[in-house]
Amino acid sequence: xxxxxxxxxxxxxxxxxxxxxxxxxxxxxxxxxxxxxxxxxxxxxxxxxxxxxxxxxxxxxxxxxxxxxxxxxxxxxxxxxxxxxxxxxxxxxxxxxxxxxxxxxxxxxxxxxxxxxxxxxxxxxxxxxxxxxxxxxxxxxxxxxxxxxxxxxxxxxxxxxxxxxxxxxxxxxxxxxxxxxxxxxxxxxxxxxxxxxxxxxxxxxxxxxxxxxxxxxxxxxxxxxxxxxxxxxxxxxxxxxxxxxxxxxxxxxxxxxxxxxxxxxxxxxxxxxxxxxxxxxxxxxxxxxxxxxxxxxxxxxxxxxxxxxxxxxxxxxxxxxxxxxxxxxxxxxxxxxxxxxxxxxxxxxxxxxxxxxxxxxxxxxxxxxxxxxxxxxxxxxxxxxxxx
Numbered sequence: 001x002x003x004x005x006x007x008x009x010x011x012x013x014x015x016x017x018x019x020x021x022x023x024x025x026x027x028x029x030x031x032x033x034x035x036x037x038x039x040x041x042x043x044x045x046x047x048x049x050x051x052x053x054x055x056x057x058x059x060x061x062x063x064x065x066x067x068x069x070x071x072x073x074x075x076x077x078x079x080x081x082x083x084x085x086x087x088x089x090x091x092x093x094x095x096x097x098x099x100x101x102x103x104x105x106x107x108x109x110x111x112x113x114x115x116x117x118x119x120x121x122x123x124x125x126x127x128x129x130x131x132x133x134x135x136x137x138x139x140x141x142x143x144x145x146x147x148x149x150x151x152x153x154x155x156x157x158x159x160x161x162x163x164x165x166x167x168x169x170x171x172x173x174x175x176x177x178x179x180x181x182x183x184x185x186x187x188x189x190x191x192x193x194x195x196x197x198x199x200x201x202x203x204x205x206x207x208x209x210x211x212x213x214x215x216x217x218x219x220x221x222x223x224x225x226x227x228x229x230x231x232x233x234x235x236x237x238x239x240x241x242x243x244x245x246x247x248x249x250x251x252x253x254x255x256x257x258x259x260x261x262x263x264x265x266x267x268x269x270x271x272x273x274x275x276x277x278x279x280x281x282x283x284x285x286x287x288x289x290x291x292x293x294x295x296x297x298x299x300x301x302x303x304x305x306x307x308x309x310x311x312x313x314x315x316x317x318x319x320x321x322x323x324x325x326x327x328x329x330x331x332x333x334x335x336x337x338x339x340x341x342x343x344x345x346x347x348x349x350x351x352x353x354x355x356x357x358x359x360x361x362x363x364x365x366x367x368x369x370x371x372x373x374x375x376x377x378x379x380x381x382x383x384x385x386x387x388x
Contacts, residue, residue, distance in 0.1 A: 001129060002256060002353040005029075007165050008106060011352055013206055014122070016113035016219060017253045022354070024105040031098055038084075038091040039159065045084040049077040113222065116215035117206070117254065126202040126344055130259060133199045134338070135160075141180075142190035153180055153193050160195045161263050164310060168348065172310055176265055179306045183269045187302075192268040196334065198261055198311075202344040205257035209355060213369040216362045219252060229363055234370070240363035249358060256355035260347030262311025264337045266330050271302040305330035311347035312340045 005022055006029045052074040059066050137160050141153045154177040161169045180191050217231045230236040305325040307314070314336040325333065341347075357365075 002355055004259065004351040004353055006351055007258075007349045009165075009167055010107075011255055013124075013204070013255050013258060013352075014115045014117040014119070015255045016115055017255060017352075017354065018112060018223070019250065019253070021106060022253060024102060028099070028102040028106060031095060031102060035091055035095050036162070038088040039162075041084045042081070042088050043159065045077065045081040049074065049081050052077045113219055114215060115254070116211045116219045116252070118210045118212040118215075121208070121210035122206050123208055125205050125207045126346075127205055127207075128201045128344075129203045130199065130201045132201045132341060134341070135197045136195070137197075138192065138194040140190055140192045143188050153177065153191060156193060157195060157265060160197055161265075161310070163197065163199075163261060163350065164263060164348065165350070168310055172263065172265065172308060175308050176267065179267055179308065180269075185271075187271045189270045189272040192270065194266040194268070196264040196337070198263065198341045198347070199350065200260045200262065200341055200345065200347045202346075203257055203259050203353070204346060204349075205353070206355075209254070209256055211357070211362075211365055213366040216252070216357070217366055220359065220362050223252065224250065224359070227359060229359065229366070231366060237363050237367055237370075241360060241367045243360050243363075245358055245360045247358070251356040251358040252362065253354050253356055255352040257353035258349040259351045259353070260311065261350045262337075262341060262345065262347040263309065264312070264314070264334060265308040266334060267306040267308070268327065268330070269304055269306070303327065307333050309337065312337055312345045314340065 005017070005025045008021075008025060011017065052070065056067070056070045056074060059070055139153075139156050141156075154173045157176045158169055158173040161172050164172065176193065183191070214231070217229050221228045229240055305327060307325060307330055314333040
């Protein structure tokens with residue numbers, strides 16, 4: 001498999017990538033990995049504390065000794081949440097300046113070269129190079145559960161979708177926030193946010209990846225002016241093509257493929273009934289996973305759903321609207337989303353695969369296209385890809 005670099009909005013399939021931009025993107029990815037690890041520690045600690053709260057509810061009618069043990073377990077879990085959060089704050093403070101500098105470096109190094117790809121001759125294929133992954137998470141945000149439940153939901157979606165990249169993650173969380181704000185009224189009991197995040201097994205590849213010989217030589221000479229290829233001198237080009245390939249030497253780097261992913265966010269807006277509050281809604285005021293499951297099948301009266309997706313557009317049935325679904329329509333939309341992912345839906349790029357072309361290979365491509373001195377150099381044939 002080809003080496004990869006992180007997704008950046010300035011890049012597209014077939015784009016030429018400079019060495020400085022590759023280095024800046026990889027440094028940015030490494031710094032984000034440290035931040036992600038700290039955030040995952042907070043998530044794990046928070047999940048453990050939530051589980052202990054549920055346990056405390058479950059044993060509320062049992063012996064005092066057992067309740068005391070659970071309370072102690074909850075105190076331990078909350079201390080770990082505090083320690084993990086304190087560590088995360090420290091990492092974020094330390095990362096602010098460096099992330100800003102690295103993002104500026106990515107922008108400064110960003111695409112300066114004409115792509116040498118022959119669009120007419122290059123194909124696009126999908127290969128099952130990876131494995132599908134699906135992660136489901138859910139959380140209920142009661143209207144009275146905090147001062148700003150839409151902001152809490154925005155933060156929750158942002159955490160689960162950060163693998164999409166900063167700009168897409170921000171767009172998605174802002175859309176979810178706006179959907180919840182539209183439902184705000186005195187009768188809104190709360191919103192259940194269900195997220196599914198997927199990485200797709202099918203990678204998108206440029207195959208065959210065919211270069212325009214003149215554009216490839218121009219790009220080579222611009223990137224490596226001290227090792228120019230003399231395209232007007234047939235003999236010089238033939239000699240360049242006869243050189244032994246140097247796999248360690250710098251080469252032209254092109255975005256030759258992409259790994260992809262997608263996300264599905266379902267929002268169930270629940271409105272309080274005029275009569276007594278149903279038991280399932282009372283249970284949702286605590287982080288009870290069983291109540292979340294019950295909500296999906298219970299008849300809770302007045303509710304409707306919204307769906308927000310990135311990387312796949314599920315079918316929701318004729319006459320349906322993305323922000324006015326009933327429960328069954330939302331579940332049907334989710335089923336269709338999963339089928340699209342399994343069926344090889346493209347998704348959005350998560351990482352770009354980088355294909356390298358050496359000086360020898362560029363020269364051979366030019367020679368093959370121009371048939372330069374074919375009678376004297378029949379042994380010079382277009383080379384197979386030299387690999388990363």
